[in-house]
Amino acid sequence: MRALVAATLAEAGYKVVQAEDGVQALEIAKKEPVRLVVADVNMPRMDGLTLLKHLRGLAAYKFTPILILTTEISAEKKAVAKSAGATGWLVKPFDPQTLLSTIKRVIK
Amino acid sequence: MGGGGTAKPRRTEARPLASGSLALRAAAAATALVVLAQLVWGSVLDAVLVLMVAGAWALVPSVLARWRRADGAETNDEDQDGGESGLAPELDAPEPWPEPAAPEPYVEDARAFAPPAPAGGVELAGVGAALVAGGRTMERTRADIERSRSLLREAVAGIFESYNGLNVRVQQQQQLVVRMAGRLAGERGNDKSEGGLFQRFVAETEGSMNELVQQILKVAKQSVEMANHIDDITMKVVEIERVATRAQKLADASSMLAVNAKIEATKAGRHAAGFSVVASEVQNLAVESRAFNEQISELIREVRAEVDQTQLVIKELASQDMNLALLARSRADELGHEVGAVDAHIRESLETVASIAADVERDVAVGIRHLQFEDIVTQVLEQSALALERLTGGTSHLGNVLSDGASAERVEGAVEGLTQACEALHVKAEQQNLEEGAVELF
Numbered sequence: 001m002r003a004l005v006a007a008t009l010a011e012a013g014y015k016v017v018q019a020e021d022g023v024q025a026l027e028i029a030k031k032e033p034v035r036l037v038v039a040d041v042n043m044p045r046m047d048g049l050t051l052l053k054h055l056r057g058l059a060a061y062k063f064t065p066i067l068i069l070t071t072e073i074s075a076e077k078k079a080v081a082k083s084a085g086a087t088g089w090l091v092k093p094f095d096p097q098t099l100l101s102t103i104k105r106v107i108k
Numbered sequence: 109m110g111g112g113g114t115a116k117p118r119r120t121e122a123r124p125l126a127s128g129s130l131a132l133r134a135a136a137a138a139t140a141l142v143v144l145a146q147l148v149w150g151s152v153l154d155a156v157l158v159l160m161v162a163g164a165w166a167l168v169p170s171v172l173a174r175w176r177r178a179d180g181a182e183t184n185d186e187d188q189d190g191g192e193s194g195l196a197p198e199l200d201a202p203e204p205w206p207e208p209a210a211p212e213p214y215v216e217d218a219r220a221f222a223p224p225a226p227a228g229g230v231e232l233a234g235v236g237a238a239l240v241a242g243g244r245t246m247e248r249t250r251a252d253i254e255r256s257r258s259l260l261r262e263a264v265a266g267i268f269e270s271y272n273g274l275n276v277r278v279q280q281q282q283q284l285v286v287r288m289a290g291r292l293a294g295e296r297g298n299d300k301s302e303g304g305l306f307q308r309f310v311a312e313t314e315g316s317m318n319e320l321v322q323q324i325l326k327v328a329k330q331s332v333e334m335a336n337h338i339d340d341i342t343m344k345v346v347e348i349e350r351v352a353t354r355a356q357k358l359a360d361a362s363s364m365l366a367v368n369a370k371i372e373a374t375k376a377g378r379h380a381a382g383f384s385v386v387a388s389e390v391q392n393l394a395v396e397s398r399a400f401n402e403q404i405s406e407l408i409r410e411v412r413a414e415v416d417q418t419q420l421v422i423k424e425l426a427s428q429d430m431n432l433a434l435l436a437r438s439r440a441d442e443l444g445h446e447v448g449a450v451d452a453h454i455r456e457s458l459e460t461v462a463s464i465a466a467d468v469e470r471d472v473a474v475g476i477r478h479l480q481f482e483d484i485v486t487q488v489l490e491q492s493a494l495a496l497e498r499l500t501g502g503t504s505h506l507g508n509v510l511s512d513g514a515s516a517e518r519v520e521g522a523v524e525g526l527t528q529a530c531e532a533l534h535v536k537a538e539q540q541n542l543e544e545g546a547v548e549l550f
Binding site for chain 1: 265268269272472473476477478479480481482483484487490537538539542543544545546547548549550
């Protein structure tokens with residue numbers, strides 16, 4: 001799944017940094033500022049919503065677009081993501097063009 | 109899933125309740141199992157889970173039948189041998205599951221198939237052993253699910269890698285074709301002023317051909333002028349011939365005059381000897397003049413012949429030059445039309461390639477969307493595995509509690525724990541198909 005997203009973004013010309021889970025993503029984000037985060041909800045060690053909260057707690061990521069790409073369709077989880085500062089909520093399966101156009105809209 | 113009914117318990121022969129607490133325990137266990145079946149409903153492992161649950165329930169009539177046989181025959185040797193130890197071989201090798209005696213109507217109230225009065229703790233221990241064995245089966249099933257997840261993940265990763273590589277190669281091929289066709293058709297990125305290879309070839313060929321035609325026409329015109337000059341020369345040569353003829357006549361007249369003078373000098377005798385010498389010299393002069401005129405006439409004839417030949421060659425050359433020029437011009441026009449047709453074909457092919465590229469891009473998008481089934485199915489399998497894990501733990505615990513002949517409170521606690529564990533399961537993926545998911549920006 002991660003490879004699908006990474007390949008879609010890389011093909012569109014974005015430089016992509018991948019992380020296996022929320023913990024690794026947070027470490028990378030602290031070391032190397034990124035302009036956009038695309039995170040799943042269900043990940044080992046640290047889930048996407050926890051990662052979202054941690055990132056929003058960092059000054060460098062206060063306004064960085066963070067898209068949640070997930071299989072979850074429950075309104076409850078979406079509400080949690082929204083209140084935690086997610087920029088958008090994308091339900092899988094995603095269409096590559098839709099993902100890219102959404103990213104263009106939020107990354108500006 | 110059409111297997112919903114199979115998960116529901118079947119009633120065994122109705123018997124009066126010998127023990128209220130035992131009936132409640134069995135009913136509670138039934139509730140827990142049904143809850144799990146509902147929780148995992150809709151997943152790809154429905155069949156596995158439902159069959160497994162049905163199999164666990166299929167054991168119940170068998171156990172109850174043993175209880176019935178044990179009822180009132182506590183000291184029977186067969187029952188003593190076939191109690192817990194007699195059931196063990198079936199539990200160690202749970203497949204195939206024992207079939208229920210006969211299908212009977214579904215009964216909502218689990219107490220309806222409650223076991224007969226227990227004889228000591230033997231019957232409860234049998235139920236417990238069955239649940240423990242069921243737990244082992246569930247554990248094996250959970251391991252199968254994990255293995256399936258692993259295989260699925262590996263297979264899809266390989267498919268994606270292959271698919272992505274194929275996609276990249278196709279795109280490279282398309283870019284190459286587009287670039288090549290673009291160069292031929294004259295689309296060279298920002299610099300379109302130079303035109304394409306064919307366009308430039310046509311333009312340059314046409315220019316060169318026009319220049320060549322102009323040169324040939326000029327040469328043809330000069331050839332005609334030269335032919336006219338040759339005509340003039342021919343006329344002059346004819347004039348020279350005429351003059352030479354007159355000179356020949358003058359030489360002949362001079363010769364005749366010299367002969368007559370010599371005759372007259374002979375008649376005059378010795379006094380005209382000097383005149384006779386002059387007459388001889390005049391005759392010699394006339395002879396030389398005739399010879400000289402003949403040489404001139406011969407040269408003039410040769411010159412005329414050469415001029416005539418030259419005139420023919422020049423006329424032929426002028427005619428050929430003109431034909432060649434006209435032919436070259438016609439061929440250049442044909443070539444221009446042919447190149448124009450090739451150019452149009454290239455542009456048309458370029459549009460087709462662009463259209464194919466768009467189709468491939470759409471196909472890739474569809475492929476990428478459908479490849480995400482792995483993530484969705486993996487999460488479904490994960491939640492199914494988690495459900496089985498909890499069910500395994502809860503069932504095993506309940507089985508152990510029953511086998512140990514624990515108190516009703518402990519049994520109820522185990523049942524409650526199992527029920528709560530199953531109800532607390534969170535559904536991570538509920539997608540019913542691979543249609544594109546919703547997008548919402550906050």
